[in-house]
Amino acid sequence: MPIMAGALAVVAASSSLAADRDEGGDSKHGFQAKLEYCKTCHGLSGEGYRGYFSMPRLAGQQPKYIENQLRAFSERRRVNPVMFNVAHVLSPATLAALSAHFKALNPPPSGGGPKEHLALGKTIFEEGLPESNVPACSACHGPEAKGHEEIPRLAGQLYPYTLQALSYWGKERGQGGTRDDTSAIMVPTTHNLTQEQMSAIAAYLSYMK
Amino acid sequence: MRLVSLDVDIAAPRDMTRRHSTVATFTLAAVLFAGPLSAQEQLPIRNCTWCHGSSAQGFANAPRIAGQTRQYLEMSLQSFKNHARDNPYSKQYMWGATANLDAEMAHGFAAYFSELPAEPANDGDAALEDQGKAIYSEGLPDENVVSCIVCHGPKAQGYERIPRLGGMGYAYLKRRLEQWGEGYHAAAEPMPRIARNLTTNEINALASYLSFIK
Numbered sequence: 380m381p382i383m384a385g386a387l388a389v390v391a392a393s394s395s396l397a398a399d400r401d402e403g404g405d406s407k408h409g410f411q412a413k414l415e416y417c418k419t420c421h422g423l424s425g426e427g428y429r430g431y432f433s434m435p436r437l438a439g440q441q442p443k444y445i446e447n448q449l450r451a452f453s454e455r456r457r458v459n460p461v462m463f464n465v466a467h468v469l470s471p472a473t474l475a476a477l478s479a480h481f482k483a484l485n486p487p488p489s490g491g492g493p494k495e496h497l498a499l500g501k502t503i504f505e506e507g508l509p510e511s512n513v514p515a516c517s518a519c520h521g522p523e524a525k526g527h528e529e530i531p532r533l534a535g536q537l538y539p540y541t542l543q544a545l546s547y548w549g550k551e552r553g554q555g556g557t558r559d560d561t562s563a564i565m566v567p568t569t570h571n572l573t574q575e576q577m578s579a580i581a582a583y584l585s586y587m588k
Numbered sequence: 589m590r591l592v593s594l595d596v597d598i599a600a601p602r603d604m605t606r607r608h609s610t611v612a613t614f615t616l617a618a619v620l621f622a623g624p625l626s627a628q629e630q631l632p633i634r635n636c637t638w639c640h641g642s643s644a645q646g647f648a649n650a651p652r653i654a655g656q657t658r659q660y661l662e663m664s665l666q667s668f669k670n671h672a673r674d675n676p677y678s679k680q681y682m683w684g685a686t687a688n689l690d691a692e693m694a695h696g697f698a699a700y701f702s703e704l705p706a707e708p709a710n711d712g713d714a715a716l717e718d719q720g721k722a723i724y725s726e727g728l729p730d731e732n733v734v735s736c737i738v739c740h741g742p743k744a745q746g747y748e749r750i751p752r753l754g755g756m757g758y759a760y761l762k763r764r765l766e767q768w769g770e771g772y773h774a775a776a777e778p779m780p781r782i783a784r785n786l787t788t789n790e791i792n793a794l795a796s797y798l799s800f801i802k
Contacts, residue, residue, distance in 0.1 A: 413732060416734060420778075431750065
């Protein structure tokens with residue numbers, strides 16, 4: 380018995396850096412640990428984070444949209460090497476629990492978009508641009524940009540993330556051609572927008588509560 | 589392995605006092621005799637380069653600061669001054685070095701050193717480079733370790749307050765990664781949470797890979 384206790388003490392002393400890597404597997408791989416892992420990049424309140432790349436806001440996001448996107452990452456229909464690695468180890472049950480958790484979060488928007496064209500952004504969001512056949516964002520994403528089912532919430536999304544998404548339809552999402560992707564509608568929706576108009580929309584959304 | 593590295597890290601300040609007393613004295617002298625500066629005077633660059641190397645590429649225990657992001661350098665100087673950055677070498681050297689640093693000078697130093705060209709240290713273990721690259725790019729999803737690339741960038745070039753890591757010295761990178769897990773610099777979220785899930789072998793691999801990036 381004393382010998383065993385000594386051996387245990389040595390093990391404990393030599394593994395403090397990743398103490399629970401081989402023990403307490405349940406806590407390591409459980410829901411809380413996975414949630415903390417998501418929030419490391421997406422923010423402690425799911426508010427999003429701007430690193431070299433933009434990690435989008437997940438707070439308040441529609442669960443169905445999150446689940447769709449994680450499946451798309453995993454099946455490489457949405458091409459993103461980092462999120463592929465993240466998504467393909469998630470079980471359906473974990474995925475559903477994570478989506479439900481993020482839906483319930485409601486931190487204030489982090490803002491950050493340039494402010495000079497907010498009025499233009501608001502106009503496009505609410506009314507679209509009839510002269511270039513751009514529909515109002517609010518028609519599908521809702522008057523408060525909260526989204527619905529597979530249509531994502533846009534309110535409070537990070538400016539650089541929205542801006543990139545707006546100019547990137549068809550290059551990242553809907554790949555592989557084996558299944559329909561709901562984002563396909565965004566290609567004709569946005570393709571008449573100028574860079575300045577995209578920036579205005581993304582900036583407006585970044586401040587929306 | 590783990591105990592050996594702990595020994596080096598924690599005991600280092602005491603050893604340093606003996607081994608690098610000359611450098612420390614020089615630094616102290618430079619700080620003491622620099623005197624107050626007006627905005628028009630040149631920055632006392634040599635106060636930094638005594639320790640960080642004459643071309644700021646890092647020297648002995650002092651990391652490379654050449655080519656680091658301006659925002660990170662400026663933030664670091666503030667976090668030494670307000671003692672948020674509390675690892676042993678920070679306490680021993682940088683707390684004193686920044687004690688009388690004003691915001692304007694910190695800004696000037698950061699701007700100056702961020703513009704200098706940076707050389708890779710190339711001093712990691714080449715046998716661990718591929719493993720380090722995989723962790724850097726992909727993380728360890730099963731272990732809930734996030735990838736480094738999303739914040740630090742594809743060439744580890746950093747972004748604003750997120751530091752450039754590519755080409756930093758192996759020992760410095762290893763020490764920092766270990767110290768997050770030991771509770772130092774706890775205010776610097778999210779790094780403590782990320783690094784505490786890394787094993788010693790994974791830290792060695794990451795530090796090796798990063799040391800070779802140009």
